[in-house]
Amino acid sequence: MNRRHRAVAVAIAAAFLASPLRADSPPAWVNDYQAPATRLIDEATRDHFAWNRLALLTDTIGARLSGSPQLDRAIAWAVSEMKRDGLENVHTEKVMVPKWVRGNEGAEIISPSRHTLAMLGLGDSVGTPRDGVEAAVVVIHGFEELEAHAQSLRGRIVLLNVPFTTYPETSRYRRAGASRAARHGAVAVLVRSIGPDGLRLPHTGELSYAADVPRIPAAAISSEDADLIERISTRGEKVVVRLKMEAHLEPDVESANVVGELRGRERPDEIVVVGGHLDSWDVGAGATDDGGGCVVAMEALRIMNKLGLRPRRTVRVVLWTNEENGGRGGVGYRDRHRDELRNHIAMIESDNGVFRPLGFGVAGSDGVRQTVAAIASLLVPLGASSVTPGGDGADIAPSIREAHIPGLSLEVDGSKYFTVHHTQADTIDKIDPAEMAKCAAAMTVMAYVLSDAPTNVLSGIR
Ligand SMILES: [Zn+2]
Numbered sequence: 001m002n003r004r005h006r007a008v009a010v011a012i013a014a015a016f017l018a019s020p021l022r023a024d025s026p027p028a029w030v031n032d033y034q035a036p037a038t039r040l041i042d043e044a045t046r047d048h049f050a051w052n053r054l055a056l057l058t059d060t061i062g063a064r065l066s067g068s069p070q071l072d073r074a075i076a077w078a079v080s081e082m083k084r085d086g087l088e089n090v091h092t093e094k095v096m097v098p099k100w101v102r103g104n105e106g107a108e109i110i111s112p113s114r115h116t117l118a119m120l121g122l123g124d125s126v127g128t129p130r131d132g133v134e135a136a137v138v139v140i141h142g143f144e145e146l147e148a149h150a151q152s153l154r155g156r157i158v159l160l161n162v163p164f165t166t167y168p169e170t171s172r173y174r175r176a177g178a179s180r181a182a183r184h185g186a187v188a189v190l191v192r193s194i195g196p197d198g199l200r201l202p203h204t205g206e207l208s209y210a211a212d213v214p215r216i217p218a219a220a221i222s223s224e225d226a227d228l229i230e231r232i233s234t235r236g237e238k239v240v241v242r243l244k245m246e247a248h249l250e251p252d253v254e255s256a257n258v259v260g261e262l263r264g265r266e267r268p269d270e271i272v273v274v275g276g277h278l279d280s281w282d283v284g285a286g287a288t289d290d291g292g293g294c295v296v297a298m299e300a301l302r303i304m305n306k307l308g309l310r311p312r313r314t315v316r317v318v319l320w321t322n323e324e325n326g327g328r329g330g331v332g333y334r335d336r337h338r339d340e341l342r343n344h345i346a347m348i349e350s351d352n353g354v355f356r357p358l359g360f361g362v363a364g365s366d367g368v369r370q371t372v373a374a375i376a377s378l379l380v381p382l383g384a385s386s387v388t389p390g391g392d393g394a395d396i397a398p399s400i401r402e403a404h405i406p407g408l409s410l411e412v413d414g415s416k417y418f419t420v421h422h423t424q425a426d427t428i429d430k431i432d433p434a435e436m437a438k439c440a441a442a443m444t445v446m447a448y449v450l451s452d453a454p455t456n457v458l459s460g461i462r
Pocket residue numbers: 277289290323351
């Protein structure tokens with residue numbers, strides 16, 4: 001935080017101490033937005049435009065892994081859709097991305113009896129030799145246990161069988177498990193899928209290799225299959241698994257972030273960003289993660305434009321590339337826009353699914369939180385007025401951390417998200433059109449008011 005920011009922050013904190021805000025008594029300036037907010041909400045929720053647009057993306061293009069022709073098609077599609085919406089300055093911004101290719105893959109228990117495992121190789125994993133890796137499995141339930149059994153892992157396949165609790169708690173086994181096991185001589189790793197149990201779905205996701213140990217292949221298996229291996233092992237029988245994966249990394253390829261704007265009518269150099277990530281994993285159709293987030297961000301600008309509500313500042317939609325296995329799009333945006341980051345009023349990311357909206361997560365000062373809470377009071381009709389910690393989504397994080405930009409995340413009912421996350425089941429039928437329309441409405445109102453609010457109000461958050 002530089003001196004100017006500190007001075008502003010102190011002034012704002014003082015202002016808020018003098019007049020504490022409550023969601024049920026928003027400040028007078030917010031009341032001026034009641035009428036436009038009602039119009040924006042009505043427009044967003046009167047039909048299923050957002051859901052139909054997402055269906056077009058997921059049905060005709062489908063999954064969009066970095067480096068795939070499908071992602072290239074999705075980028076071209078987004079450009080043409082933004083132009084069709086009448087947005088300004090629609091363009092792509094080149095980003096080089098890693099190209100990981102899954103290839104054919106499979107795993108089976110070959111002893112004591114044959115069982116095909118429901119598996120998905122982990123993103124960025126190396127492959128196996130052509131004939132696969134065949135070894136006895138050691139079942140491990142956490143990193144402490146892994147270290148305690150360090151002597152018995154050599155030449156084995158390690159199964160990290162840790163039931164899903166929360167994503168941050170259990171995704172670390174997917175991310176770090178391969179290198180933690182390789183350090184003690186394991187030849188491959190299987191990870192119990194990071195998601196609630198159900199219907200034998202493997203969940204893929206990115207792993208991260210340590211630089212100083214051999215890279216070993218790693219795959220997720222369904223929770224049911226992890227439990228199967230565990231039961232047989234617990235009876236004292238040796239479980240032998242054969243894993244075959246063709247996965248490999250190819251040289252980086254060109255990709256792009258997609259950008260469109262509604263230029264501000266008074267202060268076009270000041271910017272509010274809304275966005276989601278256009279890439280997805282290569283399974284399912286990337287509907288929830290994060291096609292829906294992209295579409296509701298696009299909706300914010302389409303709906304304002306359609307109603308002729310041009311805000312004081314510029315609203316910019318950004319569809320980032322390569323969130324899932326590299327984060328290059330978010331870093332690329334920060335680097336390309338470094339000179340104007342100080343003019344970013346706020347950045348709003350939707351990457352939690354487009355289920356029933358609850359409100360916004362906020363990363364920023366108390367002043368930011370109070371301002372967002374005041375605007376969120378306009379979202380009471382949607383049931384989306386809550387303001388909680390959060391707001392530092394993966395694609396906006398590089399920019400908001402570098403320039404102390406207030407960050408917001410659309411928060412939704414999370415009960416279904418991790419059931420389909422990174423699986424073949426991430427398809428549009430899991431998304432309710434009316435709930436998605438409400439997400440679009442919440443994004444639109446928040447982006448509109450942040451980009452239009454009186455300057456004296458926003459001097460508090462930036
Ligand atoms: Zn995502």
